[in-house]
Amino acid sequence: MSSSPPIVRYLQFENEDSETEIHDSKNNENLNTTNSERIKVFLRLRPFTVDEIARGEKSAVLQVKENRISIRPRNRTYMSSEVQTANEATFEFDEIFQDTIPQSAVFKKVAIPFIRKLFSGQNSMILAYGITNAGKTHTILGTEAEPGLIPRSIDAIFYSLKDKIIQSPRRDEKESAKYLIECCRSVLFNAKDENWNSFTDSFSDPVTGVPGLFTDEKENNISLLSGNESLLFQVAVSYFEIYNDRCYDLFDVDTLLEAQKILKRGQKSTTKYRRQGLKLKEVQNGKIKIEGLHEIEVSSSSEVHRLLQCGLKNRQIAETLCNRHSSRSHTVFNVNLKALQKVSKKEYRLDFQSTLSFVDLAGSERTTKTNVSGERLKETAQINKSLMNLGQCLEALRRNQRIRESKDEENPKRKLLLVPYRQSKLTLLFRDFLQNGSTVMIAACSPASSDADETIHALRTASFAKELKYSHIQVYGNPNLFSNQTKHLNELRHTTTERNQSDDDTAKLMVNDERFQDFDELLLEIESLRERLAFAESRALIIESEIRDEVAREMEEALHKMEKQFRVKLEEATQFHEERLEKRVHLITTTARKELGYGAAHRAAEHAMLNYYKDKWEAERSLHEFELSQLKQKLRERNLERDQLKELLSDRTTTNEKVSRQNVFTQTEDFAEPQKQISKKLDNRNELSNLLENFVETVKRFTQHLFGEDTWQQIENSYLVSMIEELAQEECEIGQIRMIDYLNRMFQFLNVSAKQDIIRRHGIDPTNHESLPDMNQNKRRRERRKKQTEISNESYQVNTKNDSIEATDCSDGFDNSTSFLSTTTPDKVIKKSRRSRKTKK
Numbered sequence: 127m128s129s130s131p132p133i134v135r136y137l138q139f140e141n142e143d144s145e146t147e148i149h150d151s152k153n154n155e156n157l158n159t160t161n162s163e164r165i166k167v168f169l170r171l172r173p174f175t176v177d178e179i180a181r182g183e184k185s186a187v188l189q190v191k192e193n194r195i196s197i198r199p200r201n202r203t204y205m206s207s208e209v210q211t212a213n214e215a216t217f218e219f220d221e222i223f224q225d226t227i228p229q230s231a232v233f234k235k236v237a238i239p240f241i242r243k244l245f246s247g248q249n250s251m252i253l254a255y256g257i258t259n260a261g262k263t264h265t266i267l268g269t270e271a272e273p274g275l276i277p278r279s280i281d282a283i284f285y286s287l288k289d290k291i292i293q294s295p296r297r298d299e300k301e302s303a304k305y306l307i308e309c310c311r312s313v314l315f316n317a318k319d320e321n322w323n324s325f326t327d328s329f330s331d332p333v334t335g336v337p338g339l340f341t342d343e344k345e346n347n348i349s350l351l352s353g354n355e356s357l358l359f360q361v362a363v364s365y366f367e368i369y370n371d372r373c374y375d376l377f378d379v380d381t382l383l384e385a386q387k388i389l390k391r392g393q394k395s396t397t398k399y400r401r402q403g404l405k406l407k408e409v410q411n412g413k414i415k416i417e418g419l420h421e422i423e424v425s426s427s428s429e430v431h432r433l434l435q436c437g438l439k440n441r442q443i444a445e446t447l448c449n450r451h452s453s454r455s456h457t458v459f460n461v462n463l464k465a466l467q468k469v470s471k472k473e474y475r476l477d478f479q480s481t482l483s484f485v486d487l488a489g490s491e492r493t494t495k496t497n498v499s500g501e502r503l504k505e506t507a508q509i510n511k512s513l514m515n516l517g518q519c520l521e522a523l524r525r526n527q528r529i530r531e532s533k534d535e536e537n538p539k540r541k542l543l544l545v546p547y548r549q550s551k552l553t554l555l556f557r558d559f560l561q562n563g564s565t566v567m568i569a570a571c572s573p574a575s576s577d578a579d580e581t582i583h584a585l586r587t588a589s590f591a592k593e594l595k596y597s598h599i600q601v602y603g604n605p606n607l608f609s610n611q612t613k614h615l616n617e618l619r620h621t622t623t624e625r626n627q628s629d630d631d632t633a634k635l636m637v638n639d640e641r642f643q644d645f646d647e648l649l650l651e652i653e654s655l656r657e658r659l660a661f662a663e664s665r666a667l668i669i670e671s672e673i674r675d676e677v678a679r680e681m682e683e684a685l686h687k688m689e690k691q692f693r694v695k696l697e698e699a700t701q702f703h704e705e706r707l708e709k710r711v712h713l714i715t716t717t718a719r720k721e722l723g724y725g726a727a728h729r730a731a732e733h734a735m736l737n738y739y740k741d742k743w744e745a746e747r748s749l750h751e752f753e754l755s756q757l758k759q760k761l762r763e764r765n766l767e768r769d770q771l772k773e774l775l776s777d778r779t780t781t782n783e784k785v786s787r788q789n790v791f792t793q794t795e796d797f798a799e800p801q802k803q804i805s806k807k808l809d810n811r812n813e814l815s816n817l818l819e820n821f822v823e824t825v826k827r828f829t830q831h832l833f834g835e836d837t838w839q840q841i842e843n844s845y846l847v848s849m850i851e852e853l854a855q856e857e858c859e860i861g862q863i864r865m866i867d868y869l870n871r872m873f874q875f876l877n878v879s880a881k882q883d884i885i886r887r888h889g890i891d892p893t894n895h896e897s898l899p900d901m902n903q904n905k906r907r908r909e910r911r912k913k914q915t916e917i918s919n920e921s922y923q924v925n926t927k928n929d930s931i932e933a934t935d936c937s938d939g940f941d942n943s944t945s946f947l948s949t950t951t952p953d954k955v956i957k958k959s960r961r962s963r964k965t966k967k
């Protein structure tokens with residue numbers, strides 16, 4: 127059975143009813159070149175991000191010297207034995223782009239050779255690989271201010287092709303760029319997001335050639351097309367993503383329209399949003415094709431830029447409606463070029479067809495580091511699986527290459543390994559590129575020390591790729607490029623498929639490899655592959671257990687961290703409570719000290735008050751005792767006189783004798799006695815006023831202490847001063863009454879607790895008169911004495927037949943004699959005598 131010519135595949139790509147007939151190329155020998163080229167690997171170091179600077183991240187990069195970079199691992203225990211011993215991991219690349227290298231320099235170094243390859247009919251792939259947040263998207267796509275490889279390459283391609291671009295005359299309208307952009311515009315127009323509205327504004331008229339977003343950059347306008355002046359070109363682009371190991375078309379108009387409806391209905395219906403996953407199909411020559419992937423024919427770079435934005439927005443809608451994270455998928459942007467030779471006015475012959483693919487891989491990350499769960503965990507697991515699979519493919523390819531290169535034919539270990547392309551969609555799609563196409567890998571590298579371990583793992587995988595060589599440069603759409611041997615294998619594959627339809631399709635894939643010479647050999651190889659599969663499975667188990675160990679170690683590390691954090695928190699809490707306790711103790715001590723001081727002042731005031739009363743009462747008592755003794759003495763003397771007089775009376779009976787008796791009495795009367803009493807009373811009064819002054823001073827201090835200086839000032843100014851003045855003028859007993867009154871008033875100022883405190887300490891309640899020392903007791907005693915004196919005076923008067931005692935003020939030369947009562951003060955006596963003197967005048 128003969129194989130179908132590749133031209134059929136090409137024609138299938140075009141509309142079969144096309145009026146323009148496309149012929150097979152006749153001039154293809156020059157393209158059927160076999161070369162031995164190595165996969166190039168560049169390292170791009172990104173600068174620290176704003177967040178990392180804010181976190182105070184340290185650099186993990188120890189040294190960058192020429193093409194070598196040394197990175198210090200964060201945790202050496204998780205590293206390979208070489209890294210553990212060397213304390214650093216060193217990798218060599220084709221070139222290292224330092225963090226200061228601009229996008230344009232990367233474009234020149236990486237993309238321009240590949241654009242040239244595209245124009246010469248070679249397939250090539252630019253692959254950005256690295257951990258998450260390492261700068262892959264920045265390199266591939268860039269930003270509006272710093273466009274990356276895709277926008278720059280688009281500009282360069284269209285600038286080179288200029289007016290050599292033709293369009294298919296009959297094309298499905300739904301496949302056109304204009305239709306897609308219009309759809310995108312209508313979706314975005316209905317979206318409520320303001321950014322989207324501003325985005326739609328940038329869609330002026332892409333088809334009529336409004337300049338692209340990045341076309342201003344003159345440096346991209348380089349003509350890379352050399353020779354083949356007669357060729358015309360058709361350019362088509364496709365854009366898809368691989369998410370959770372499923373392919374999704376980012377130029378799918380139906381998805382956009384579906385999204386439009388959902389967005390109109392509101393966010394609640396997001397669960398109805400279902401994107402159609404695309405199937406992979408193996409076509410001729412073992413090439414993998416994505417079934418149903420839209421390839422949009424384009425005519426200008428601005429159109430491509432807008433399509434690119436449509437694709438990105440489609441991805442964004444999927445993120446919004448499916449609640450997924452943008453960088454959790456691998457994205458692939460393809461530029462397909464068809465070179466056509468004009469045969470007649472309407473006829474073109476396909477000269478060659480080539481593809482340039484830009485791949486932005488999702489970043490690998492540790493699930494334990496990011497603490498993801500649920501859908502995120504699934505995403506991460508899928509990403510890690512596909513990236514691990516890519517690494518395995520690269521490792522297997524490198525090993526097979528070494529085996530092929532070694533001359534030791536006898537070595538039993540010389541068996542070639544099966545490259546596990548089929549284990550993920552990513553590697554299955556890249557199989558062609560890794561085997562036959564030219565590939566460049568950009569290993570994006572984060573300088574942050576917190577990412578060091580993951581960076582080392584990623585760079586190790588990238589370094590596998592560096593050693594790979596690919597030997598076939600294949601041009602699609604050109605049947606004569608395939609060797610006879612390949613033709614034979616194609617036939618063989620067909621036979622195999624017929625013979626064993628139910629068998630796994632591994633055999634089908636293997637026929638594409640030139641190693642297999644015949645079917646028997648192929649069957650043997652299948653057997654050996656099965657063995658290897660068992661071996662690989664056991665190895666996978668080992669790897670799994672290693673991963674589990676690693677996870678356990680990371681968990682332990684996390685627990686240690688948590689323990690540390692808790693310890694710090696505990697110390698902080700202890701310190702805080704200790705400080706609080708200290709403050710409380712201090713507060714209680716000061717309050718207690720104040721209280722003690724307050725109590726002492728109270729006691730001192732009360733003591734002073736009691737002393738005052740004691741002194742006063744003592745003075746009064748001694749005065750009254752003295753008066754009493756005087757009166758007693760007088761009484762004795764009177765009695766004696768009376769006795770004598772009685773005797774005399776009994777002896778003398780005549781009236782003359784009675785008269786002489788009266789004279790005797792007048793002579794013997796102690797006229798100086800009242801004067802003495804007056805001077806004594808004056809002395810006592812002075813003493814009392816001194817005591818009163820002392821008392822006032824004590825009260826003043828007491829009040830100042832109790833109520834403070836300000837309150838004292840107020841009291842002093844109002845009540846107390848007047849009261850003290852009165853006290854100074856009044857007699858002692860009146861002063862006593864006033865003092866009680868004063869104390870009562872003073873205690874009205876005190877609050878309840880202070881009153882209770884005084885009552886508790888001294889057993890005196892100033893508001894309760896009965897609890898106070900009886901101030902009137904003295905008065906009553908004095909009144910009693912006064913009465914006694916009066917009684918004795920009465921008796922005396924009875925005896926002296928109502929004779930009065932007279933006091934004479936002779937200071938002014940008048941006879942101002944005035945009778946006085948014992949209760950009258952000397953001042954009053956003086957005043958009284960002055961009044962009587964005036965009346966006499």
Ligand SMILES: Nc1ncnc2c1ncn2[C@@H]1O[C@H](COP(=O)(O)OP(=O)(O)OP(=O)(O)O)[C@@H](O)[C@H]1O
Binds near residue numbers: 260
């Ligand atoms: N060369 C560079 N110069 C300046 N900024 C950069 C550079 N490379 C990356 N960045 C910045 O670093 C951040 C992360 O970059 P980027 O989004 O490209 O990472 P990524 O590897 O694509 O991450 P993910 O895998 O999560 O998508 C971005 O803010 C980007 O602007």
